[in-house]
Amino acid sequence: MTAERQGAGARRQAALVPILLFAPCVLVYAIFFIWPQASLLAISASSKSGPGLDQYARFFGDSYYWEILGRTLGMGITVTVITLVLGLPTAYVLARSQSRWAGLLLLLTTFPLLVSAVVRSFGWMVLFFRDGLVSRTLLALGLIDRPVQTMYTMTGVIIALAQVLLPLMVLTLHGVFKSIDRDLEYAAMSLGARPAVALGLVTLRLARGGIVAGSLLVFSLAISAFATPSLVGGARANVMATAIYEQTVELLDWPFGAALAAILLVVVLGLSLAYGALIEGRGELEAPR
Amino acid sequence: MAAYTPDRRQILAALAASATTPFAASSGFAQAPSFSGRKLVSSGFGGSTMDIIQSAIFTPFDKQSGAASTQVPMQSAAALARMKAEAGNPQIDMFQFSGGQEAYAKEEGLTQPLTGVSRLGKIPAGLKDPDGQWVTWAVIAEGIVYRKDKIATPPTSYKDFLKPEYRGHVAFPTITNGYGMDFLVMLAKAFGGGEDNIEPGFTAMKQIKSETIFKAASDLPTLFGQGDIWIMPYDTGNTFKIQQSGLPVAFATPQEGSPAVFITACIAKGAKNADVANAAIDAMLKPEAQIEIARTMRWTASNPETKLPADLAGEVPAVDKLAQLDRGKINAMRAAWTDRWNREIAR
Numbered sequence: 001m002t003a004e005r006q007g008a009g010a011r012r013q014a015a016l017v018p019i020l021l022f023a024p025c026v027l028v029y030a031i032f033f034i035w036p037q038a039s040l041l042a043i044s045a046s047s048k049s050g051p052g053l054d055q056y057a058r059f060f061g062d063s064y065y066w067e068i069l070g071r072t073l074g075m076g077i078t079v080t081v082i083t084l085v086l087g088l089p090t091a092y093v094l095a096r097s098q099s100r101w102a103g104l105l106l107l108l109t110t111f112p113l114l115v116s117a118v119v120r121s122f123g124w125m126v127l128f129f130r131d132g133l134v135s136r137t138l139l140a141l142g143l144i145d146r147p148v149q150t151m152y153t154m155t156g157v158i159i160a161l162a163q164v165l166l167p168l169m170v171l172t173l174h175g176v177f178k179s180i181d182r183d184l185e186y187a188a189m190s191l192g193a194r195p196a197v198a199l200g201l202v203t204l205r206l207a208r209g210g211i212v213a214g215s216l217l218v219f220s221l222a223i224s225a226f227a228t229p230s231l232v233g234g235a236r237a238n239v240m241a242t243a244i245y246e247q248t249v250e251l252l253d254w255p256f257g258a259a260l261a262a263i264l265l266v267v268v269l270g271l272s273l274a275y276g277a278l279i280e281g282r283g284e285l286e287a288p289r
Numbered sequence: 290m291a292a293y294t295p296d297r298r299q300i301l302a303a304l305a306a307s308a309t310t311p312f313a314a315s316s317g318f319a320q321a322p323s324f325s326g327r328k329l330v331s332s333g334f335g336g337s338t339m340d341i342i343q344s345a346i347f348t349p350f351d352k353q354s355g356a357a358s359t360q361v362p363m364q365s366a367a368a369l370a371r372m373k374a375e376a377g378n379p380q381i382d383m384f385q386f387s388g389g390q391e392a393y394a395k396e397e398g399l400t401q402p403l404t405g406v407s408r409l410g411k412i413p414a415g416l417k418d419p420d421g422q423w424v425t426w427a428v429i430a431e432g433i434v435y436r437k438d439k440i441a442t443p444p445t446s447y448k449d450f451l452k453p454e455y456r457g458h459v460a461f462p463t464i465t466n467g468y469g470m471d472f473l474v475m476l477a478k479a480f481g482g483g484e485d486n487i488e489p490g491f492t493a494m495k496q497i498k499s500e501t502i503f504k505a506a507s508d509l510p511t512l513f514g515q516g517d518i519w520i521m522p523y524d525t526g527n528t529f530k531i532q533q534s535g536l537p538v539a540f541a542t543p544q545e546g547s548p549a550v551f552i553t554a555c556i557a558k559g560a561k562n563a564d565v566a567n568a569a570i571d572a573m574l575k576p577e578a579q580i581e582i583a584r585t586m587r588w589t590a591s592n593p594e595t596k597l598p599a600d601l602a603g604e605v606p607a608v609d610k611l612a613q614l615d616r617g618k619i620n621a622m623r624a625a626w627t628d629r630w631n632r633e634i635a636r
Contacts, residue, residue, distance in 0.1 A: 064632050125508075131515040147517075152502065235463040235502040235635040250366045250465045251624045252373070252393075 037265075044258035055259035065243075065260075069267065072239040075158060076223035082162040083218050084211070087169035092203075094170070095177035106174060110167045117164065121231035124160040125151060128232065152234035160228050165221055169214040176210025177203070212279050216272050223268060240264045325355030329565040331383040331554075332368040333360025336507075337530070338586065342385075345581040350572040356565050365390050365467070372399050372557060379557035383566040388467040389616040391423040391553045400555045405567030408574035408592065415613065416551065416591050423555035426573040427582055428589040430547040430606045431471055431524045437537045439519040444541050447472075447479040450520065451496055458519040460501040460512050464630040471548045472522040473626065474614055479545050484618040487626060491633060498634045510534055524550065525605065529587040546612025552588065 047054035059065045090109070094102050112120065127133045128151040135147045150156040180203055188198035204211075226241040233239070240260060247257035331347075333339035339360050347358040361381060363371060369390040371381065376399055384394070394400050400422045403409055409417065409424055416425035433444045439458070450459055462469040477483055477490030501518060503509075506527055512518040513536050528540040554573060556566045572578060579590035583597055583605045590597065591608060 064636075067636075125511065129511055129515055130517055149501075230504065234504050238631065238635065246465060246627070249370045251627060252370065253624060 040258045041262055043254055044256075044262050046255050055256050056263070058256065059259060059263060068238055068240060068243050069263070071154070071237075072223050072241075072264070073267070073271070075154065075161070075229075075239060076219045078158050079161045079165060079222040080215050080219045082158070083166045083169040084215060086162075087166055087173055087214065088211075091170045091173035092177050095174050096182070106170075109170050112164050113167050117225070117227040118231065120164060121160060121228050124156065124163075124228075124232050128156045151232065152236060154233060154237045157229050157233040157237050160232050161222050161225055164228070165218045168217050168221070172214035172217060173207065173210050176207045176213075180206045208279055212276050216275065220268055220272065223264070323355050324565050324568065327356045327562060327565050329356050329358040329383065329562050329569055330381050331358065331360050331566070331569070332371070332381055332385050333362050334385065334387065335362030335364070338526075341585045342582070345585055346573050346578050347569070349578070350569050353572075354565070354568060356562075356569075358565075358569060360385075366465070369394060373397065375557070377559060379560050381557060382560035382562040383554060383556050383569065386423075386553050386555070387429070387550055389551070389620055391418070391551075391555050392616060392620060394555060395420070395422045399558055401558045401560070401563065403556065403567060403570060405564060406571045406574070408571055411592050411594055412574065413591075413593060413608070416608070423553045424570060424574070425551040425553050425591045426570065427552040427579065428591055428608055428611060429524045429526050429550040429552065430542070430589055430611055431468060431475075431522065431550060432543050432547045433520060433541040434513075434523040434528050434531070434538055435520045435541060436513065436518075437539045443539065444520060444543070446544050447475045447522070448493075450476070450522070451493060455520055457500070458517060459497050460503055460518045460521040461497070462522070463502055463504050463635070464627050466504060467550070468523060469630075470619060470623065470626070471550075471614060473630070474619060475522070475543070475545055475548055479543075484615045484622075487622070491629065494634055502635065510536070513538055525587045525589075529604075542606065547606060547610075548614050549589075549608075549611035551591075551616075 044055050045051055045053065094106050094109075097105075115123075125132075128149070129135075130147045130149040130151070132151075134150055135144075138144045139147060150159070184202050184206070185195075185198045188202045189195060193201060223239070224241055226245060229237050229239045230242050230245070233242070240263075244257050244260045244264070247253045247260060329347075333342065339362055343358075343360060347360070350356070351358050365386045365388040368381075368384055368386065372379070372384055372394055375381070376397075384391075386394075391400070395418060402421045403424060406424065409421060412424055416428070417423065433447075433449070435444055440455075449455070450461075461472055464470050464473060473487065473490045473494060474484060475490075476493040477487050480489035480493050482489035501512065503512060506523075509521075509523065509527055510531055512521070513531055514534075525540050528538055531538045554570045556563050556570070560566060574592050576590070576592060576595040579592055579595040580597060580601070582588050583590055583595075583601050587605050589605050589608050589611070593608065597605060
């Protein structure tokens with residue numbers, strides 16, 4: 001009887017352990033993320049005439065805001081594709097390299113992360129202005145016949161964002177490639193697969209999770225970036241983050257700013273889930289049983 | 290018995306202090322109350338402007354009063370947002386604005402009356418709040434900044450921005466920059482409109498919408514430095530800064546008048562160091578401080594008792610020579626015009 005009760009007590013205690021382990025993290029998130037997000041939603045559901053969804057109606061009823069949302073998502077997707085195309089081979093080579101310089105090279109790729117976004121943007125401004133290095137180099141190479149200004153354009157924003165987010169992609173993929181057993185590729189090749197096929201069928205498929213994680217990381221950071229679009233893009237590269245800043249800080253229209261933030265959050269969440277399901281899901285279907 | 294000794298000493302000290310106070314107040318040089326050990330936190334404009342204000346105003350004030358003043362860099366719009374977010378429990382005692390935000394702050398009940406600013410009475414009526422909630426301590430004259438080596442005849446009007454020979458060489462700030470808003474209103478005035486009729490402003494600006502649009506004053510030196518920007522609407526202070534960097538730029542006062550930007554100061558409601566802030570604002574209105582600001586930044590003095598030395602007087606327009614925009618009307622239309630600008634000019 002007593003022993004049984006003790007056993008039940010121990011089980012209850014054991015059940016408590018995960019809760020206790022989770023508690024600090026949940027608490028921090030509840031205070032610093034969920035609560036502010038909830039108050040943001042509450043603010044977004046208010047208007048001059050009282051509570052309601054006026055702010056959302058204003059957004060969705062106006063093609064101008066659709067354009068900003070579209071520009072933001074287009075920017076995020078372009079930056080993600082660029083970092084994936086540049087980062088995948090880099091990460092693969094670094095992970096497979098036997099050279100003792102590989103570690104140093106990996107460290108070097110993370111250097112852009114050590115510089116503040118504002119300082120880095122000012123650096124790009126120096127390069128992007130009409131008499132900057134980019135324009136002069138292209139002129140000297142004969143690729144353009146007149147000085148070109150990349151400053152205050154979306155192209156400039158995308159280049160600058162891709163540069164700073166590339167390390168995150170490389171680091172994520174590097175870890176995944178490292179964890180894939182090289183013998184699996186050899187096994188595929190010994191069974192007759194050409195190296196390219198082995199790479200595609202085995203390595204890249206196993207790295208799927210890393211590709212999803214890296215892409216989502218880069219995408220979500222790109223579309224929420226503020227300093228780079230604001231400093232490099234200027235007035236014409238209006239994206240969601242700069243629109244939110246303008247509404248909350250410059251026009252003091254907090255309800256509409258909050259609605260913009262909520263819409264951005266929901267859209268990103270939806271796209272991320274869909275993207276993850278697409279890549280992971282397809283893999284599962286094709287995976288040999 | 291011994292336990293009473295400190296008390297007696299304190300009483301004696303208090304007596305001595307009360308005896309010397311009338312003397313100190315009448316003696317002139319020690320009129321600022323002592324704030325030794327006290328702190329003052331003010332918003333500041335950041336960059337070299339903030340450093341100059343620190344050394345022209347706050348450092349002498351600290352030396353005289355014993356307070357320790359710091360400025361927290363934030364642009365006016367961000368400062369107002371901070372003021373609003375911290376309403377009731379302000380972490381910043383004193384705010385400096387350059388975009389008319391003080392009127393909004395007062396309207397929202399975020400400010401308190403300036404009770405200890407003895408020089409408030411010297412400031413002309415148009416430069417302070419009728420209820421004494423804020424005061425203009427300096428004025429910046431806006432106008433036309435141009436490259437002397439590219440434009441031989443000094444521009445005279447806001448209409449000059451549309452001249453075909455300047456196409457591709459014009460720059461102007463975004464509407465959220467403050468000067469961008471004034472540029473829109475002055476263009477409207479130049480073409481027969483104004484605060485009540487903004488249409489001509491938008492019509493004129495549409496003709497130069499493909500020119501360079503920048504966001505911050507930090508882009509100015511680069512824009513002028515690379516040579517393809519010849520003319521833009523900006524102010525005396527920044528013209529002076531660019532001149533100091535060695536570029537051949539000059540400031541021209543447009544015939545429509547130079548819009549004036551009020552640099553104002555106000556105290557957050559419930560500020561912990563409101564008494565120190567009052568004394569600091571009083572120090573800002575001192576003629577010596579205002580001359581120093583004119584000398585180091587080419588900002589116009591708001592206290593009419595300030596007598597600028599002859600060499601400075603030619604470079605800094607006097608406060609009564611400036612055109613004043615109806616900030617109340619502009620603020621009321623700000624959101625609508627910004628929205629329209631975003632759609633029609635920046636797109």
